Amino acid sequence: MYRYVLKRLLMLVPVILGVILLIFVVMDLAPGDPALMIASPDATEEELAELRTNLGLDKGIAYRYVAYVKNMLHGNLGSSYISGRPVMDVYLERLPETLKLAVGAVFVALIISIPLGIIAAVHQNTFKDSASMVVALIGVSMPSFWLGLLLMLLFSLKLGWFPSGGTVGFKSIVLPSITMGLNLAAVMTRTTRSSMLDVLHSDYLRTARAKGVNEKKVILKHAFKNALIPIITVFGSQFSYVLGGAVLVETIFSYPGVGKMVVDAIGNRDIPSVTGGIVMTTIIVTCVNLVIDLLYAYVDPRIKGQYVK
Amino acid sequence: MATRERVSKKYAKRSTMGEIWHRLKKNKGAMIGLTLVLLIIAIALISSFAFDYDTQVINQNLVNRFQAPSAEHLFGTDDLGRDIMARVLYGARYSLMVGIVAVLIAIIIGVTLGCIAGYVGGPISEIIMRITDIFCSVPTILLAIAIVSAFGVSLTNLMVAVGITSAPQFVRIARASIMTVRNEEYVEAAKAIGMPNWKIVVVHMLPNCISPLIVQATQRVASAIISASSLSFLGLGVPQPAPEWGSMLSSGRNFIRDYSYMTFFPGLAIMLTVLAFNLLGDGVRDAIDPKLKR
Amino acid sequence: MKNEENRKNADAISSQESEISAAGNSPEEQNLILDVENLVVRYETEDSIVRALNGVDFKLGYKKTLGLVGETGAGKTTAALAMLRLIPSPPGVMECDKMEIAGLDMLKLKPHNLEKVRGDKISMIFQDPMTSLNPTFTVAEQIAESVEIHENLNKEQAYEKALDMLELVGIPRSRGKEYPHQFSGGMKQRVVIAIALACNPNLLIADEPTTALDVTIQAQVLELMKELKEKYNTSIIMITHDLGIVAEVCDQVAVMYAGRIVEEGSLQEVFKETMHPYTEGLFNSLPNIRDRKAMLKPIKGLMPDPSNLPEGCAFAPRCEYATEECSKAVPPLECVSGTHKVACAAYKHPGFVIDRRKNNG
Numbered sequence: 001m002y003r004y005v006l007k008r009l010l011m012l013v014p015v016i017l018g019v020i021l022l023i024f025v026v027m028d029l030a031p032g033d034p035a036l037m038i039a040s041p042d043a044t045e046e047e048l049a050e051l052r053t054n055l056g057l058d059k060g061i062a063y064r065y066v067a068y069v070k071n072m073l074h075g076n077l078g079s080s081y082i083s084g085r086p087v088m089d090v091y092l093e094r095l096p097e098t099l100k101l102a103v104g105a106v107f108v109a110l111i112i113s114i115p116l117g118i119i120a121a122v123h124q125n126t127f128k129d130s131a132s133m134v135v136a137l138i139g140v141s142m143p144s145f146w147l148g149l150l151l152m153l154l155f156s157l158k159l160g161w162f163p164s165g166g167t168v169g170f171k172s173i174v175l176p177s178i179t180m181g182l183n184l185a186a187v188m189t190r191t192t193r194s195s196m197l198d199v200l201h202s203d204y205l206r207t208a209r210a211k212g213v214n215e216k217k218v219i220l221k222h223a224f225k226n227a228l229i230p231i232i233t234v235f236g237s238q239f240s241y242v243l244g245g246a247v248l249v250e251t252i253f254s255y256p257g258v259g260k261m262v263v264d265a266i267g268n269r270d271i272p273s274v275t276g277g278i279v280m281t282t283i284i285v286t287c288v289n290l291v292i293d294l295l296y297a298y299v300d301p302r303i304k305g306q307y308v309k
Numbered sequence: 310m311a312t313r314e315r316v317s318k319k320y321a322k323r324s325t326m327g328e329i330w331h332r333l334k335k336n337k338g339a340m341i342g343l344t345l346v347l348l349i350i351a352i353a354l355i356s357s358f359a360f361d362y363d364t365q366v367i368n369q370n371l372v373n374r375f376q377a378p379s380a381e382h383l384f385g386t387d388d389l390g391r392d393i394m395a396r397v398l399y400g401a402r403y404s405l406m407v408g409i410v411a412v413l414i415a416i417i418i419g420v421t422l423g424c425i426a427g428y429v430g431g432p433i434s435e436i437i438m439r440i441t442d443i444f445c446s447v448p449t450i451l452l453a454i455a456i457v458s459a460f461g462v463s464l465t466n467l468m469v470a471v472g473i474t475s476a477p478q479f480v481r482i483a484r485a486s487i488m489t490v491r492n493e494e495y496v497e498a499a500k501a502i503g504m505p506n507w508k509i510v511v512v513h514m515l516p517n518c519i520s521p522l523i524v525q526a527t528q529r530v531a532s533a534i535i536s537a538s539s540l541s542f543l544g545l546g547v548p549q550p551a552p553e554w555g556s557m558l559s560s561g562r563n564f565i566r567d568y569s570y571m572t573f574f575p576g577l578a579i580m581l582t583v584l585a586f587n588l589l590g591d592g593v594r595d596a597i598d599p600k601l602k603r
Numbered sequence: 604m605k606n607e608e609n610r611k612n613a614d615a616i617s618s619q620e621s622e623i624s625a626a627g628n629s630p631e632e633q634n635l636i637l638d639v640e641n642l643v644v645r646y647e648t649e650d651s652i653v654r655a656l657n658g659v660d661f662k663l664g665y666k667k668t669l670g671l672v673g674e675t676g677a678g679k680t681t682a683a684l685a686m687l688r689l690i691p692s693p694p695g696v697m698e699c700d701k702m703e704i705a706g707l708d709m710l711k712l713k714p715h716n717l718e719k720v721r722g723d724k725i726s727m728i729f730q731d732p733m734t735s736l737n738p739t740f741t742v743a744e745q746i747a748e749s750v751e752i753h754e755n756l757n758k759e760q761a762y763e764k765a766l767d768m769l770e771l772v773g774i775p776r777s778r779g780k781e782y783p784h785q786f787s788g789g790m791k792q793r794v795v796i797a798i799a800l801a802c803n804p805n806l807l808i809a810d811e812p813t814t815a816l817d818v819t820i821q822a823q824v825l826e827l828m829k830e831l832k833e834k835y836n837t838s839i840i841m842i843t844h845d846l847g848i849v850a851e852v853c854d855q856v857a858v859m860y861a862g863r864i865v866e867e868g869s870l871q872e873v874f875k876e877t878m879h880p881y882t883e884g885l886f887n888s889l890p891n892i893r894d895r896k897a898m899l900k901p902i903k904g905l906m907p908d909p910s911n912l913p914e915g916c917a918f919a920p921r922c923e924y925a926t927e928e929c930s931k932a933v934p935p936l937e938c939v940s941g942t943h944k945v946a947c948a949a950y951k952h953p954g955f956v957i958d959r960r961k962n963n964g
Contacts, residue, residue, distance in 0.1 A: 018443035023455055030459040137591075141584035143535050145542050146558060146576030149565060157566050203734035209689055210729075211749045211798060212722035214715065225739045244448030248539055252562070263450065263543055266458045274458065278451045286446050301739060301782040 004297075008290055017069065019282045024065050027275045036108035068275075077280070078272035080265070087276035091258055095280075098246050104177025105242055109184035114231075115183075117192025121200060122219060132189065139186025144245050148179040148252040157303050165254035176253045184238055191234040195227040202226070228299050236292035240285045332596040339592020345585030353401035362396050375568050384574045386565060387557075393571065396552035397578050403454025403553040404582055406529040407468050407537040407546075414472025415533075416526060419479020420518075424510050426480065437480065445477045450539055457545045467546050471536045475529050482525055486518030520597045527590035531583045538579050554579045611675045632692070636805050636838040637663035637686070640701040644681050644862075646694045651910035655681040657862040660936075661840075663855070668839040670831065670853030671872075672846065672885070676906050678862040679842045680730075683808045686840075687727055688717050705805040723753040726799040730811040732791035736783035743769065743779030746801050753802040757920045768797040772827060789820035796827065803835050810842045825852060846889060850874065855942070858882050861907055861917035864936055868943035876960070878945040883959045916948065924949050924957065 057064075071078070077087035120132040121226075152175060156164040162175050198207075200223055208222045247259035254260070258277055265273035297303045376386040384393035421439070427435040440474050444452065456470040487510070490496065499509045538555030540546040547553040549560075554575040561571030644656040656678045663669050672678050688709060690697050702709040705724045705764055712720065729735045737745060741962050746765035750756060756764065766776040772793040783791060792812060799807055800881035809828065813821035829852060841853055849856055850870070857867040858879060866879035877883055884902035891897055904921035907913060913920065922929065929948050936946040949955045 014439065015442055015446055018439065019446055023447070026455045026459045028459075033462070042660075056913050082518055086341045137587060138580070138584065141531070141587050142580050143538055143555075143576065143583070145539065145555075146572070146579060149558065149562060149572050149576070153565055153572075159562065192815070202730060203731060204737040206689070207729060207735045207795070207798070208737070210687055210721055210727045212718045212720070212752050213748065214718050222737055226737070240446075244450040247450055247454070248542065251543065262454065266454060266543075268466070269458075272471055274455065278455055281451060282447045285448060301741075 005294060008293065012286060012290065015286065016283055020069060020072070020137075020279050021065060023275055023278050023282075024068060025061065028061055028064075030269070030271060072279075077276035081270045082265075082273075082274045087272050088280075089245050090261060090273065091280050094258045094261050095284075096257055097255065098243070098250070098259060100173050101176050101180060101249065101255070101257060101292070102239075102242055102248055104173050105180035105184055108178055108181025109188050112181075112185040113188035113192055117189045118196055118219065118224065118298075120189070120193040121196035122202075124197060129193075130232050133193070136186045136189040136193075139182055140190070142183070142186075144179055144183050145248045145252055147182060149247050150175070151179055152252065156179060172253075172255065174254055176249045179249050179252075180242060183245065184242055187238055188235065192227070192231055195230040196223060198230075199223045199227045211249050225299070229296065232292060232295060232299065236289050239288050239292070243281055243285055329596045330492050335594060336592045338588050339596065342585050342588025342590075342592055345581065346589055349401055349585060350405060352398050353405050356395075356399045356401065360399050375564070377568075378570055385568070385570045386566075387571050391552075393472055393557075393574055396557060397554065397574050399493040400552040400554050400557065400575070401582070402570050403464070403541075403547050403551065404534045404537060404579065407464070407471060408534040408586070410468045411471035411475060411533040411537070412529045412571070414469060415475035415479050415521065415529065418472070420483040420515075420522070422476075423480040423483025423485075424487055424515070427484040428491065428506065428510050428514070430491075434484070438484070441477045441480045446474070449474045449536060453536060453540055454543070454545060456542060462545055462548050464547050464551075467537055467540060469541070471533050474536065475533055478525055478529065479522065482521045483518055486521065490514050490517050497528050524590070524594040524597060527551065527586060528591050531586035531590060534579065534583050534586065634706060635662050635664055635756050636705055637661055637840070638703040639686065639699065640668060641699060642682065642685055642702070643698040644678075644685050644690055645696050647696055648694055653910045654912055655862055655909055656685065657912075659859070659862070659864050661686075661857070663838050663840065666832070666836050667855060668748060668837055668841055669851045670847055670849035670856045671840055671842045671859060672844065672856060673859035674844060676909065677859040678909075679859055681862075682859075683727060683840065683842060686719045686720055686806075686808060687725060688712075689721075713861050719753065722749045722799075722804070724804055725806040725808070726802070726804040727808040728792075728795050728799050728810060728812045730778075731815045732788055732795055734813065735793055737793050738783055741782055742774075742786070746779075746794070746798050749801045751904055765797075765801065768801050769794070771800075771831070772797045773823075789816050789824065792816060792820075792824055793827065796824070796831070800831055800835060800837070804837060805827050806838045806840070807832075808840045808842070811844070812841075813848065814843070814845075821848075828852065830914050846885060858885070863911060863917065863933070863946065864908070864944075865918065865947070866945045867936070868941075872941070872943040876943065878939060878943070878948075878950070878957065878960075879947050880924050880957055883957050884921075886959060906918055916946075924955075 052110075059067075068078070072186070075088050077091070079086050080090065083090075116132050116136075120129045148276040152164050155161050155175060162171050164175075166172060194213050202223070205218055205222055208218050213222070243259075246257055247263055250257045250259040251263050258281060261283075262274055264270075265277065333343075374386060374388055374390045376382055378385040382392050382394065384397060387393055387396070422437050426437040445457075452474050453470040456473060457466055460466045460469075490513070496509060496513060499513060500506075504512075537546055538553065538558070541553045541555030542559045544556070544559065546555055549556060557575040558572050558579075561568070561575065565572050605883050613927055635733040639659070639661040642656055642659050642661075644654075646653040646655060659668070659678075659682060661682070671682065671944075673679050681690070685699075686702070686704065686709070688697075699710060704720070707720060707724065709717070709720070736742065740748075743762060743765045746768050747758070747761040750761040750764050751758065754761070754764075766779045769779055770776055774790060774793055774797075778786075783794070785796065792815075796812070812828070816824065825848065828839070831837065839852075841848065843849060853870055855867070855869055856873040857864050858873065858881065859865070860881050866873060866877075866882050868876075873882065874886075879887065881902070887900045888902060890899060902921055907917050907920070912931065915928075915932050916922070916925070916934050919925040919929040926949070932948075934946045936944050937950075938944050938952070
């Protein structure tokens with residue numbers, strides 16, 4: 001089992017290097033002279049040239065890429081053109097905030113989607129099913145930034161239950177988490193339903209009933225455990241969207257997470273922050289996907305068997 | 310026997326396309342989606358004629374600012390006095406254009422790379438798939454943000470950025486489809502008579518992946534529209550003062566407390582458009598492969 | 604707490620049983636294990652009504668084996684599911700005059716009591732072992748679950764008993780913690796048998812238990828079932844289309860066609876004194892190993908569409924001996940001699956004999 005984990009971790013490395021290369025190259029093409037941005041307005045030409053040399057801007061892109069990677073291994077993602085602070089520090093400061101939102105979103109999504117999906121599948125083609133699916137479809141089609149604004153309008157500005165921005169403790173997490181979570185919930189409800197439907201026609205459920213297992217247990221224990229695998233798969237692929245959606249949601253709610261960091265940095269043409277933010281977020285998403293893949297093996301004994309040889 | 314004739318008549322007449330269309334028609338949700346999509350396309354087309362861009366859509370009329378929805382301005386006016394309904398209806402074109410063109414770009418890139426990867430195999434396939442994985446790993450919106458901020462904010466760049474982020478799925482689908490038929494005998498036969506490789510792929514293998522491609526394409530249009538409006542919301546999409554729905558939401562955001570109608574209608578437009586494509590996409594998927602249908 | 608519940612329900616069930624035993628001999632020996640009268644099952648869908656079972660009776664005694672024979676679509680599996688009250692209820696409608704299993708009135712029991720009965724008094728083995736087991740639980744867990752539900756044992760004891768059952772069916776105890784995918788088809792079917800017999804049911808319904816297995820495994824599984832029947836005094840309904848299996852394990856035979864029983868009786872009666880043309884057709888379609896050059900003789904035509912059954916005898920369109928009156932009304936199942944019954948209008952004419960009997964004399 002450990003060998004498998006190790007193998008997967010190693011396979012991550014080229015992908016991550018590739019991502020860094022991709023983002024690095026793309027951002028490098030961005031117009032603008034960093035030296036001009038950093039230096040004070042009345043800097044002389046020599047000072048600017050010296051600054052450029054210090055930033056390594058006079059070297060070729062390959063050199064700078066390698067330097068970037070080497071620095072990254074030491075935890076150095078460069079410094080912000082605007083604030084001068086190390087990008088890694090800022091990122092790590094803001095990461096927990098975003099993670100709080102992500103966890104909240106996942107929580108909201110799971111408590112809505114799993115029961116709703118199961119109910120829709122068990123009562124297939126009845127009103128409960130159609131109603132759930134219509135709601136889920138609307139949820140999937142709704143842009144998260146619009147949903148966030150509507151929630152903010154209702155619960156924050158009109159009703160005053162929650163703050164509309166900043167971090168004042170638990171209450172600030174509620175609306176952003178719900179916004180991110182409802183979107184995820186809609187997708188997961190559809191997935192849960194379809195996965196349960198696949199399983200509900202299985203012969204082993206008939207065996208369970210013939211054994212005398214009561215109907216609730218047949219659905220929740222026998223059927224659901226088998227439905228979990230596709231659900232986990234989809235959840236894994238959706239996590240990337242959850243973190244991506246943080247960008248929009250944090251902007252709306254002025255929430256100081258890594259999403260807002262990237263957006264602000266873009267506005268300021270703060271290339272190291274943008275690069276660092278995107279790279280780090282991608283690494284996190286990739287690692288989470290790996291963990292979810294490994295989770296599979298626990299849920300499906302057939303897969304576990306392949307790796308515990 | 311009479312029964313046999315009647316039965317075979319009922320089923321014989323339809324070709325595959327006919328079958329699919331027939332199933333699609335029976336699906337109420339899909340038909341609603343299709344109608345809505347056509348309606349929105351019609352709105353986009355008509356708006357070009359009905360509204361004069363300069364005078365009605367972007368012309369500022371500060372006297373008229375912040376008017377609540379009324380008979381004269383059904384959706385109200387915005388912070389610069391412009392009629393919101395005109396802007397919303399006119400704005401349909403941006404979402405549709407980006408959605409459709411981006412997916413076309415994605416298909417062209419994706420299918421080409423996927424076919425190469427699937428047909429040639431070996432290290433080239435590996436490289437292409439690794440690159441696809443890399444593009445896939447980055448959260449879509451972040452990648453699009455990076456591309457747009459690198460190349461500048463414009464409609465074209467928006468379409469290219471969204472197209473690139475949508476391409477990986479098509480690479481995978483194309484490659485998988487090609488690989489399923491790579492070892493078929495008719496491929497060998499075609500090679501034996503000296504048919505050039507590209508022709509083999511296009512004529513014999515591509516038709517195999519049309520179904521999953523269509524399904525993916527309709528679903529991708531929906532997500533492309535959301536990506537496009539998200540980027541516009543962040544100021545990285547269609548530049549102001551164009552009435553793109555996402556950017557309208559963004560400017561409306563500042564006034565949400567008192568003039569919420571500025572955010573309501575553009576957002577509703579996005580949702581309805583995406584809903585329409587999702588309905589249609591679901592319907593197309595069910596019609597093409599009824600075995601997947603519940 | 605669960606054990607409390609188990610006991611209460613067991614009390615409710617056994618109070619019915621004690622009434623029976625007050626009447627004399629041990630309940631099992633005196634009464635029928637299975638007593639079903641006029642079982643009708645139809646599936647009502649938007650387009651049509653599928654009439655799967657059209658009035659069948661079953662009576663089976665202690666430790667007897669009934670072979671239920673017929674082609675695919677005859678209604679055999681439906682009959683089995685009906686006896687377990689597992690007909691899916693939205694499309695399925697079940698009507699029955701009487702259904703008693705081990706003395707219990709199955710028609711009156713409420714759902715949670717039915718759950719007590721299933722797996723305990725009556726259990727079922729299904730056709731395809733490859734899909735009958737839950738892939739995400741170990742085989743021992745699946746056997747133990749049945750034990751836990753029906754008997755007053757805790758988890759560890761139930762698990763131990765599960766391992767005992769595994770040994771009984773010829774699987775080493777140490778394999779109890781493995782998952783279904785790690786077993787072959789024949790072994791999976793043994794596990795299924797272990798689950799079915801774990802709580803010592805009075806009646807076991809085996810729905811084509813060996814059809815999906817190859818012939819050598821088939822022989823092993825049949826041997827096993829015979830052994831367990833002896834050991835546990837179980838009555839068995841063996842559903843099959845394979846007359847060879849019937850000959851090997853059954854005491855009684857019922858031949859089904861289009862949702863009705865067309866001929867039934869003891870093994871001897873049905874095999875040696877065959878009366879119904881359909882039964883004759885089944886025997887004729889068996890290849891004759893002694894005459895390898897002879898042409899195979901299938902029954903021409905197909906079984907009628909259960910949503911569109913003909914007015915009269917369902918077999919008439921395919922029957923060599925059919926006359927006009929056969930298509931007018933469904934012939935009732937009538938007693939010919941002793942336990943031998945047949946549903947064929949031709950026997951109204953005295954002296955009517957089917958070809959098979961002519962040759963055998």
